[in-house]
Amino acid sequence: MLPKRSDFPDDFVFGAATSAYQIEGHRAGGAGPTHWDSFAATPGNVAHAEDGARACDHYHRWPQDLDLLAGAGFDVYRFSTSWARVMPEGRGAVNAEGLDFYDRLVDGMLERGLKPALTLYHWELPAALADLGGWRNRDSADWFADYTQVVAARLGDRIWSAAPINEPWCVGWMGHFLGLHAPGLRDIRATARAMHHVLLAHGRAIQAMRAAGLGNLGAVCNFEYALPADDTAAAARAAARHDACFNQFFVSALFRGEYPAEALEGLARHLPQGWQDDFTTIQAPLDWLGVNYYTCKRIAPAPGPWPALTERPGPLPKTATGWEICPEGLHHFLTRIARDYTGALPLYITENGMAAPDVLHAGTVTDTDRIAYFRAHLAQSLRAIAEGVPLRGYMAWSLLDNYEWALGYEKRFGLVHVDFETLQRTPKASYHAWAQALKG
Template sequence: MTIDFTRKDFPEGFEFGVATSAYQIEGSDFGGCGRSQWDDFAATPGNVVRGENGAIACDHYHKWAEDFDLIKDCGLDSYRFSTSWARVMPEGRGQVNQQGLDYYDRLVDGLLERDIKPYACLYHWELPSAILDMGGWRNRDIADWFADFAEVIMGRIGDRLHAAATFNEPWCIAWLSHFLGHHAPGVRDVRAATRAMHHVLLAHGKAIQTMRGLGMDNLGVVMNFEYASPVDDTPQAQESAKLYDGIYNRWFLGGVFNKAYPEDVVAEIGQHLPDNYQDDFETIAAPVDWLGVNYYTRKVIAPNDSGQFPYHDEIEGPLPKTAMEWEVYPQGLHHFLTWADREYTKGLPIYVTENGMASYDEVEDGEVADPVRIDYLNQHVAAVKQAIADGSPVKGYFVWSLLDNYEWALGYDKRFGLVHVDFESLERTPKGSYLGLKEALVK
């Protein structure tokens, strides 16, 4: 199995990159990093496989130069990383950790020295524990605290970034973590989730305004999308899939680009929104320059008769699955790239900011064969190519992820990396997908 695409298949200037996140690779034990909700969540029995955490992770804090050399050697154009709020401001407010600022300074300079474009994301789920103590994303004041964090970190590195985003995956920050309870802080409460869904977007808007005030441009937001397939053709199944799509996909796009939340979702949870929430849309809809699309899979949705919102079950689908038990459905990526452009962003540049798959890769004789990942990448890059042919302004594709890393509540089992990491020795071994991509990008 080989990579079957090259640069020549895409418009001039199209970027190929890789993405990571701070807590998953850096090591929170290092450099004066403060405690985050993920340290607390992982320390609570039953939340994370084997109680594993990001204390050391891939030790990217010390091994970043080696990792950046891997990006450079692969021929990739761009690197998307996140900054840790807890590393920069250990209590979330007030005192700044200079070691943290110096670290991100080194990262940006190290990328530029290698001619790699730095794409920074302010927040990839590392909420400082002290902010969670004050209500976290349920507290409206978090929008101002987050804007303050944006001013501190971007005041240091914003002048050298190619692009910056506010949030990675608002759905995960709010719904996965406050309604489903699968991620930190592990809450299962519809009112908490609804408040979080609004406050994260308010914080987004305020951070965009703050970065504009610093003279920054090329600003965006990264959202995740899942294609919702009804289990059958009945009206009930169609409605269930539509509501799933509303919560997952249309809510966040609607707030940022349409100054409105989808009516079908508001009809169900609108009573939990803050009073006069509509007054915040002018801030939420602060203009952005691009949209990041994270896409992995689809869900098959069936109605249930529980009488409890959101009135559906997720059914196992028939398609091939990754180690995450996620179906491989590249058609969904094409759908979101064309649909988001048509219905919301209307000509703004779109980047595939995450796409990839987990497997159980092992090193054998110094090599890691991962033909299934190569096939996955081929299928999804083909969907990107078709979306461009159909008129969607897709400007780049970032693989998730550069390294095998801490996969949140699933610990270190699920490996998404182009590069294998031995979590005992921390040795890096490029996989077949990395080597295939390296060869493809020089063509």
């Protein structure tokens, strides 16, 4: 069993999260091509060369999916709009069919008593903008602000909360340094510029939404507990570099108006000219911060240029993606962020969940390992609340099994099983555990 709703503060909200490209079916409804379509069409980038063309067909099946959310008793649906669905070329012409879809979706949430929690960008950059350099191009901040204005004008009167960009580390570092996500680059100069421009775009989007009259605006960053792989000073230094680039870079910019020194050691000379002058925009005031947390990593030094580190396997139980299950890391970040960056600003856990080797048998999926994962992380959430952390909500990742980016459709994170041949939805044991917990 999971902790009950009554174990949490009266105003605490529970939800589930998805993202547009992962569930909608991108070939439907006049959406334009994205850099993820290009990335997936390049051999070797994605498991089985799979893409989001059909995904879960949420574009047509959204009423059923919203019924599942409401049926479990969730309060919030964290969803995203697709830039390329709203503006197929990323600039200029607006796709009325795409905006109409999100209009219906938001109205459908409200009809079911769900709070719409909007994310404006969950990684599907329009291909036409990728051709212009994408996030490496400073103009991306202006393009994104224009897109934000279009969405805010159409949906802003009904949105409960909004955040510009999901997990800027993944957008900047994973896509431009590690090459594991679109656009698939391995270029430190591109990385530094993309990371900075993503933050600038965030600030411009917050300004645009404030000007449009929206409130309850936040940022969503991902965090990964960085542990030294051994007791050596070299491992401790490597873990500190990883922590600076992964966990500190974005929150330090948002709340302190600076980048951490350990990150600047490698990135400073590659940042765009005049980058220090952008912090006024980047620090546009926020109403909350979203924390996405999944795992820890064991970091060791490695030969080669900065950041000169590598990952080593750890001893804890692991998910189907090989990620260690480390609930204490969630408590670490909730307390650390509140202490060092945000103070009394409300925090929300905006993603937390695990991939499991789910098997549909006789119409059921008995995912007891996922229930145990949620139980442990909810317990750490309660621990943080008891210690005074202003945690206001928890959103599970994910409502549905979906297109898990470079992992394709193999890794299942959902509370609801999706048969990717028939698209049949089957609530798992974890879904029913949530439904029971949210009653009490």
